[in-house]
Each structure stands twice: as C-alpha cells, then as structure tokens.
Amino acid sequence: MDNEENKTAGKIESLVIFKCNCRCVMCSTGLQIDRSLNNDSYQSIRPYKDIIKDIDKAVKMGAKGFAFSGGEATLRKDLPLLIRYARISGLDHIEVQSNGKMYVYEAYCRKLIKAGANNFVISFHSCQENIQDKIMGVPGTYKQAVQGMKNLNSLLNSPNGCESPASGGGVKLSIRSSITPKTQ
Numbered sequence: 001m002d003n004e005e006n007k008t009a010g011k012i013e014s015l016v017i018f019k020c021n022c023r024c025v026m027c028s029t030g031l032q033i034d035r036s037l038n039n040d041s042y043q044s045i046r047p048y049k050d051i052i053k054d055i056d057k058a059v060k061m062g063a064k065g066f067a068f069s070g071g072e073a074t075l076r077k078d079l080p081l082l083i084r085y086a087r088i089s090g091l092d093h094i095e096v097q098s099n100g101k102m103y104v105y106e107a108y109c110r111k112l113i114k115a116g117a118n119n120f121v122i123s124f125h126s127c128q129e130n131i132q133d134k135i136m137g138v139p140g141t142y143k144q145a146v147q148g149m150k151n152l153n154s155l156l157n158s159p160n161g162c163e164s165p166a167s168g169g170g171v172k173l174s175i176r177s178s179i180t181p182k183t184q
Helices: 028-035 048-060 079-088 106-115 129-136 141-157
Strands: 011-017 065-070 093-098 119-123 172-176
Touching: 011 048, 011 093, 048 065, 048 079, 065 079, 065 119, 079 093, 079 106, 106 141, 119 141, 129 141, 141 172
Parallel strands: 011 065, 065 093, 093 119, 119 172
Antiparallel strands: none
C-alpha cells in the first residue's frame, strides 16, 4: 500500500485542555490536575497555535475528521474559533468530546454548531442520577448533561434550529459510557 491515496487518517483527536469541571473516577485528567495545583510551570490549556498545528497536520494527513478532547474541551473560551478553523480547513467531521455540562446553555450549543461542530460525544455513564454524579465526581452533573442533551437534540431536530456549515444537516449526538464497578 505505497499508494498515497491509501495513506489517509480517519479522525485525529487532539487533547486541547487539561482542565475539567468534573473528577470522574476512571479518568486520569483529574489526578493530573490535582498534582499540578502548586506547579507554576504547568500549562493546563494548550496554546491556540499548537491546536492550529494539530488541525493543519490532520488536513495534511488527509484526515476526514478532527476531535476536540481533553480534559473538558468546552472549557476553552476559543473552542468556537478552533472549530471554525477546522471547518474552513476542509475537515468534514468536527467532533467535540465532553461531559455535557456546558451544553446546559443552549446559546453555547448553537454557537458550536454554527462554528462547524457536527458531532457531539457526551460521556454519560448511568441513567441513575446518583450513580452518574458519583462517577463524575460532581453533584448535579446528571441534570446538567441531560438538559444539555435535550438542548442539542432540540437544535438538531428542529426545522428552526441550526445546521453546521457544510454538514448537510448531518449533526449528531452520541453517548460514550464507561463500565466501572459503580455502574453495575
């Protein structure tokens, strides 16, 4: 397979931030954040230009998509700008991986979709509120994520909602779950 056409990547994932508004039991980000609390040299937010380089590299590799991950990607104030850059760079699949808490704000959901996000992946580990909150390490996470999913669904399924540019209306919401002793 020396053919250049076959040397393309599907989706490139970029860890854009090492901050989070949860402390999930199965995630190392919270532990890393806790270890860095008194470390002045620790950079919790990757520089904007580094993420732009990641996007450019994905395009150069022939990737079809780009995923913004973290920590909690939605804590980046410049996330809509980065999404827009990925979209105008020609990437078709623009994914935001999140715990869903920030999606409680419908205007924020609309802003991400209008910037070009067309795939939202929410970490949701239990349909029982007390278990979800325990796994996520923050009370209220269940209610915020559920409302966030409702907000995204209303925008994605409403004729008066909004579509991601160049997505052909192909915006989708997915749930990612982890199996832990607490979910059994």
